Amino acid sequence: MMGGHHAATGAAAWVAVTSTAPFAFGWYEGVSHTGVVAGALVCAGAALLPDADHHSGTIANSLSPVSDAVVKVVEKLSGGHRKGTHSILGVLAFTAIAWFLSLLSVDTGIDGVGTVLIGPGIMCVLLVAFALKALKITRDTKVLPWTTSVTLAALIAVFAPEEWFWMPFCVALGCVVHILGDLITTNGVPIFWPLKFKSPRWMRDGRGIELDSFWRRGGNIALPILGNAGSVREWILLVPISLYAVVGIVWALLNQMGYDTMPLWEQVTAWV
Numbered sequence: 001m002m003g004g005h006h007a008a009t010g011a012a013a014w015v016a017v018t019s020t021a022p023f024a025f026g027w028y029e030g031v032s033h034t035g036v037v038a039g040a041l042v043c044a045g046a047a048l049l050p051d052a053d054h055h056s057g058t059i060a061n062s063l064s065p066v067s068d069a070v071v072k073v074v075e076k077l078s079g080g081h082r083k084g085t086h087s088i089l090g091v092l093a094f095t096a097i098a099w100f101l102s103l104l105s106v107d108t109g110i111d112g113v114g115t116v117l118i119g120p121g122i123m124c125v126l127l128v129a130f131a132l133k134a135l136k137i138t139r140d141t142k143v144l145p146w147t148t149s150v151t152l153a154a155l156i157a158v159f160a161p162e163e164w165f166w167m168p169f170c171v172a173l174g175c176v177v178h179i180l181g182d183l184i185t186t187n188g189v190p191i192f193w194p195l196k197f198k199s200p201r202w203m204r205d206g207r208g209i210e211l212d213s214f215w216r217r218g219g220n221i222a223l224p225i226l227g228n229a230g231s232v233r234e235w236i237l238l239v240p241i242s243l244y245a246v247v248g249i250v251w252a253l254l255n256q257m258g259y260d261t262m263p264l265w266e267q268v269t270a271w272v
């Protein structure tokens with residue numbers, strides 16, 4: 001799946017799981033309207049993390065020079081593109097890092113400010129910059145990604161510091177959604193990496209049942225309903241998904257501003 005599409009599915013998944021809107025599930029409770037909006041951006045960025053294993057990918061130059069360095073390390077550790085970061089182990093590793101970083105805080109000693117959670121703040125800056133780059137909101141790669149994502153992280157840190165409790169979950173959700181997105185393309189993903197289960201020979205020589213597209217030669221698992229990455233089917237699927245994310249974010253923003261969105265919803269559903 002393409003970078004921007006991964007980001008959109010991450011944002012949509014966050015809305016579906018945390019929003020209390022009638023069109024969402026609200027399984028993960030306690031996230032405020034601000035959290036739905038901020039989390040959608042953070043989750044969009046987290047949904048790009050598994051592709052931080054590729055030095056020429058979207059992430060590498062989204063927040064230079066920090067992102068380039070992060071990508072170099074991830075690429076080394078994960079064994080290359082679509083390897084370790086696209087597995088259960090990869091999701092666990094990213095979530096563990098997010099959980100560890102979420103504990104990092106500094107006591108500023110300033111009245112009214114007190115302890116600032118810098119770990120989640122750093123994650124927010126990085127992940128939001130990834131998302132902005134993938135969604136082509138920031139084309140300029142030098143100044144704008146930094147200023148935009150640092151401003152957002154600072155706003156949350158100051159106005160809604162209680163929001164950060166969801167950071168590890170948000171990262172886990174983003175990574176899982178990314179892997180699912182790649183799973184439904186032709187190449188599939190190595191879910192059990194570093195274990196590699198090669199498909200038996202009879203499956204590939206044309207005599208057996210045609211299972212080669214599901215269990216790839218290299219051991220990847222695929223459910224290739226979208227075909228190749230970036231296919232027309234992928235673009236078509238992404239229209240309702242992106243629309244859903246945008247509606248969810250606007251819904252949360254309106255509620256945050258005190259606007260009662262339910263009458264509007266009733267009108268729309270009655271009309272449909």
Ligand SMILES: [Zn+2]
Binds near residue numbers: 050051082
């Ligand atoms: Zn990927």
